[in-house]
Amino acid sequence: MNHPEIWMLAAAGLFGLGLYSLIIARHLLRQLIAIKIMGSAVFLVLVVTAGLVDGSLDGIAQALVLTGIVIAVAAIAFALALVVSLAETTGSISLNPDDDDGR
Amino acid sequence: MSLLLDAFAALLLLIGAFFYLAGTVGLIRFPDALSRLHALTKADNIGLLSICAGSALMAGELRVALLLLLIWLMALFAATVSAHLIARRSLRDAEDSGADAGKSPS
Amino acid sequence: MVIDVFLALGLVVLAWQALIGGSLFRGIVMFIVFGMVLTLAWAWLGSPDLAMAEAAIGAGVTGALIMIAYWRLRRINAVEPRDPSPARSRLALVIAVLATGLVGAIGLAAVSALTGDATAARVMNETLPDTGLGNPITGVLIVFRNLDTLLEVAVVLAAYIAARAALGRESADLPLPPAPDTPLLTPLVVTLAPLTMVVAIYLLKAGSQYPGGAFQASALLAALGVLLVLTGRVGPAAAANWLTRAGLVIGTLVFCLVGLGMLVIGAPLLAIPGIWAVYLIEAAMMISIGLTLVLLFAGAPGLSGKRS
Amino acid sequence: MNRLSLLRAGIVLVLLVLVWLILDGLDSLLTGLVAAVIGASLFVLLHVPRPYHLRIWRLPRFVLFFLVESVRGAVDVAWRAFHPALPIVPAMIDHGVELPAGQPRMLLVSVISLLPGTLSADLDSDGKMLKVHAISEDPDIAVRTLQAQIAYLYGLIGTPRP
Numbered sequence: 001m002n003h004p005e006i007w008m009l010a011a012a013g014l015f016g017l018g019l020y021s022l023i024i025a026r027h028l029l030r031q032l033i034a035i036k037i038m039g040s041a042v043f044l045v046l047v048v049t050a051g052l053v054d055g056s057l058d059g060i061a062q063a064l065v066l067t068g069i070v071i072a073v074a075a076i077a078f079a080l081a082l083v084v085s086l087a088e089t090t091g092s093i094s095l096n097p098d099d100d101d102g103r
Numbered sequence: 104m105s106l107l108l109d110a111f112a113a114l115l116l117l118i119g120a121f122f123y124l125a126g127t128v129g130l131i132r133f134p135d136a137l138s139r140l141h142a143l144t145k146a147d148n149i150g151l152l153s154i155c156a157g158s159a160l161m162a163g164e165l166r167v168a169l170l171l172l173l174i175w176l177m178a179l180f181a182a183t184v185s186a187h188l189i190a191r192r193s194l195r196d197a198e199d200s201g202a203d204a205g206k207s208p209s
Numbered sequence: 210m211v212i213d214v215f216l217a218l219g220l221v222v223l224a225w226q227a228l229i230g231g232s233l234f235r236g237i238v239m240f241i242v243f244g245m246v247l248t249l250a251w252a253w254l255g256s257p258d259l260a261m262a263e264a265a266i267g268a269g270v271t272g273a274l275i276m277i278a279y280w281r282l283r284r285i286n287a288v289e290p291r292d293p294s295p296a297r298s299r300l301a302l303v304i305a306v307l308a309t310g311l312v313g314a315i316g317l318a319a320v321s322a323l324t325g326d327a328t329a330a331r332v333m334n335e336t337l338p339d340t341g342l343g344n345p346i347t348g349v350l351i352v353f354r355n356l357d358t359l360l361e362v363a364v365v366l367a368a369y370i371a372a373r374a375a376l377g378r379e380s381a382d383l384p385l386p387p388a389p390d391t392p393l394l395t396p397l398v399v400t401l402a403p404l405t406m407v408v409a410i411y412l413l414k415a416g417s418q419y420p421g422g423a424f425q426a427s428a429l430l431a432a433l434g435v436l437l438v439l440t441g442r443v444g445p446a447a448a449a450n451w452l453t454r455a456g457l458v459i460g461t462l463v464f465c466l467v468g469l470g471m472l473v474i475g476a477p478l479l480a481i482p483g484i485w486a487v488y489l490i491e492a493a494m495m496i497s498i499g500l501t502l503v504l505l506f507a508g509a510p511g512l513s514g515k516r517s
Numbered sequence: 518m519n520r521l522s523l524l525r526a527g528i529v530l531v532l533l534v535l536v537w538l539i540l541d542g543l544d545s546l547l548t549g550l551v552a553a554v555i556g557a558s559l560f561v562l563l564h565v566p567r568p569y570h571l572r573i574w575r576l577p578r579f580v581l582f583f584l585v586e587s588v589r590g591a592v593d594v595a596w597r598a599f600h601p602a603l604p605i606v607p608a609m610i611d612h613g614v615e616l617p618a619g620q621p622r623m624l625l626v627s628v629i630s631l632l633p634g635t636l637s638a639d640l641d642s643d644g645k646m647l648k649v650h651a652i653s654e655d656p657d658i659a660v661r662t663l664q665a666q667i668a669y670l671y672g673l674i675g676t677p678r679p
Binding site (some may be wrong): 003004005006007008009010011012013014015016017018019020021023024025027028029031032033034036037041043044045047048049050051053054055056057058059060061062063064065066067069070071072073074075076077078080081082083084085087088090091092093094 | 329
């Protein structure tokens with residue numbers, strides 16, 4: 001890993017993009033994708049800041065991120081179940097449906 | 104001898120890269136979804152075959168060569184089946200919307 | 210350097226494509242492509258373990274879950290939210306730019322402060338040979354920080370229970386798209402299923418020495434399960450039989466039993482008695498996580514032999 | 518389970534052990550055997566009995582045919598992609614399928630996409646009519662040749678010619 005700065009900038013960009021989309025998007029699926037991408041940015045920061053130990057990537061950081069990837073899919077699955085059940089009961093796929101026709 | 108082998112392996116890798124390039128050029132230039140699938144399946148298949156063959160030569164070990172063969176077969180299988188499913192979908196979507204995708208004007 | 214820039218830039222552009230503008234369907238596809246490029250990035254950064262997990266779980270299973278949810282939402286026919294007003298976007302832009310600057314500043318500061326003196330990782334690398342394991346990541350997950358991993362398996366189980374609770378009893382099983390009626394699918398499944406099984410077990414076994422392990426193997430099993438559900442070879446069932454229930458909890462259960470068992474014989478809690486225990490725990494985790502992900506995809510409490 | 522199915526499960530078992538050997542070498546053959554047995558039982562659960570089987574001694578001939586034709590297909594499509602005038606004339610043809618369901622038909626649908634100028638676009642639900650998308654001349658001959666090759670491979674006809 002010769003250029004950690006590049007990856008840090010990419011992670012910052014991903015986090016910013018995710019946050020922006022999380023705020024402006026109305027569709028809950030889009031917001032979930034935004035959260036996932038912000039999570040990936042955090043994983044990148046974690047692994048890259050841990051850096052190299054004896055010539056290979058820090059195993060502890062890798063293991064933590066591996067755990068994180070699995071937790072993230074479980075959390076997303078739970079969130080998707082909430083979204084589907086929200087749509088079934090209220091007929092809306094947004095957290096603030098009142099804004100939808102507020103023009 | 105080993106130099107000759109290396110040169111041959113490098114040549115195979117280059118041929119593989121060429122076919123991947125051709126497949127991508129076809130993907131961009133061909134006019135419709137079905138024609139693009141032609142470029143992807145055929146060119147990438149031979150591209151991957153050459154790259155696997157080149158890597159196998161470089162590794163010079165039977166087990167690795169067989170592993171690469173297995174990888175090629177699996178990728179081949181996945182590529183053709185998914186190409187068929189994509190073609191089918193785009194054809195049926197076109198039928199549903201009344202247009203005719205990928206057909207020559209008859 | 211060129212490849213670093215290429216991959217990093219690719220990630221940002223794909224995230225942009227997935228999040229801003231365009232149809233949601235296109236966004237989901239771009240998100241899956243983002244996962245694939247992130248896979249390449251992990252591999253390039255030198256972590257095949259993360260690459261495998263990202264390909265199978267981050268892009269594969271997550272993509273499948275989001276796609277099936279998208280399909281279900283379309284079927285429910287709920288109101289699709291409209292695009293937001295520009296006034297709100299301006300504030301969001303300011304916040305996002307500030308966040309980008311903050312993360313970038315923290316990241317760059319952390320990188321410039323890197324001394325290469327990661328004591329914990331070095332100690333871990335030195336003690337790893339004592340465990341009989343060759344893969345430091347499996348070492349951390351099962352031996353050194355196994356309380357984290359135990360809690361993680363429990364969190365996955367909890368997420369499953371919470372998802373079932375959210376869906377409620379009346380919607381015992383969610384709709385699934387009809388299996389495509391192409392005669393291609395039976396030979397496809399018959400060919401891929403046995404092979405996937407063998408590769409999953411290989412990943413589990415290899416994980417002790419080389420990249421791989423329970424998480425990657427469970428993702429492969431989940432992918433196999435998703436394929437079986439989508440092709441109609443396995444269908445949702447209204448109730449879980451005892452086998453399904455046992456599969457769901459076996460990961461947590463075996464982990465706890467091994468950990469507590471050590472207390473009984475006078476060793477510290479969650480000490481790992483030997484390499485056989487690592488395999489045992491990993492196999493149980495593979496079954497539990499794989500099954501949980503398939504059930505979450507199928508949106509049903511149980512699975513039955515064939516979809517009607 | 519009849520004897521043919523049993524034989525097939527046995528062949529699958531051997532193939533899976535072979536895959537394990539390729540993946541892992543000889544280090545832990547016992548684990549590999551267990552994995553192969555689990556994989557083979559999955560095969561037994563999922564497979565549909567068929568009355569024909571692959572003639573292994575006819576495989577080299579098919580592989581040679583496949584390799585030559587797929588290289589031709591790739592060169593052909595690369596030539597068309599790089600040609601300034603983009604010489605492709607898309608056409609859709611319907612072609613009857615004589616091969617039985619299962620592996621032979623799957624092989625036809627997959628391999629046809631790798632031959633020069635043809636792509637399998639749709640197979641109707643009873644698998645009797647294949648829509649082939651073509652970007653070159655004479656797609657009919659290509660489909661017919663491939664059908665004959667596959668039928669020969671599975672011992673359904675005595676000669677590999679249409």
